[in-house]
Amino acid sequence: MIEEQKKWIESGKIGCVFASALVKQADKIGWNFVIAEDKLVIPKDTFILSIIFPNSNATEVRKWALKNRFYIENIDMYEGLRIKLGTNISWVQYFGPDSHVKTRQSPHCMLSFAIKMSVKSYWKVGFNGILHLAHASIKNLTAKKADTLWDQSIKKTAKELGHSPTLNEAAKITWLKQKL
Numbered sequence: 001m002i003e004e005q006k007k008w009i010e011s012g013k014i015g016c017v018f019a020s021a022l023v024k025q026a027d028k029i030g031w032n033f034v035i036a037e038d039k040l041v042i043p044k045d046t047f048i049l050s051i052i053f054p055n056s057n058a059t060e061v062r063k064w065a066l067k068n069r070f071y072i073e074n075i076d077m078y079e080g081l082r083i084k085l086g087t088n089i090s091w092v093q094y095f096g097p098d099s100h101v102k103t104r105q106s107p108h109c110m111l112s113f114a115i116k117m118s119v120k121s122y123w124k125v126g127f128n129g130i131l132h133l134a135h136a137s138i139k140n141l142t143a144k145k146a147d148t149l150w151d152q153s154i155k156k157t158a159k160e161l162g163h164s165p166t167l168n169e170a171a172k173i174t175w176l177k178q179k180l
Contacts, residue, residue: 002033008106015103015157017149040068046115053109081174090131094174103160
């Protein structure tokens with residue numbers, strides 16, 4: 001399952017060209033993929049964590065997250081899944097066949113989020129106190145290559161979606177608001 005998820009990210013269907021390039025060097029940049037356990041486990045030396053949930057759906061993943069230190073931030077008609085890590089708050093992304101966003105419709109359900117900032121991350125992404133998936137390490141990229149990947153990501157995401165991204169597809173959005 002882990003390899004299948006990585007291959008999906010690498011394929012470009014995720015839209016983010018950074019992710020497609022960086023997943024190839026996941027071990028070198030501290031991007032760890034794990035299979036979900038009952039309790040949240042963060043492997044040592046992890047900067048980005050992707051937790052895969054076998055045979056699950058968004059509702060089951062949401063329930064697991066809320067039992068494991070995550071919480072929901074309401075944003076209009078959306079929910080942003082969050083986790084407080086030290087003095088920072090990490091924005092969590094949900095990927096799975098039932099995601100409301102085309103570029104997050106991966107083969108298996110998965111939560112991905114930044115655990116901590118790397119020494120060198122892309123400067124165009126940043127909010128004080130917020131950990132963002134785009135904070136993945138770019139230590140092995142030149143500034144020119146990072147700028148190129150940024151421009152390609154914007155174009156690729158729009159192409160995959162069929163339109164420019166809106167709040168619906170924004171990084172701070174995890175799910176459509178649940179009807180409880």
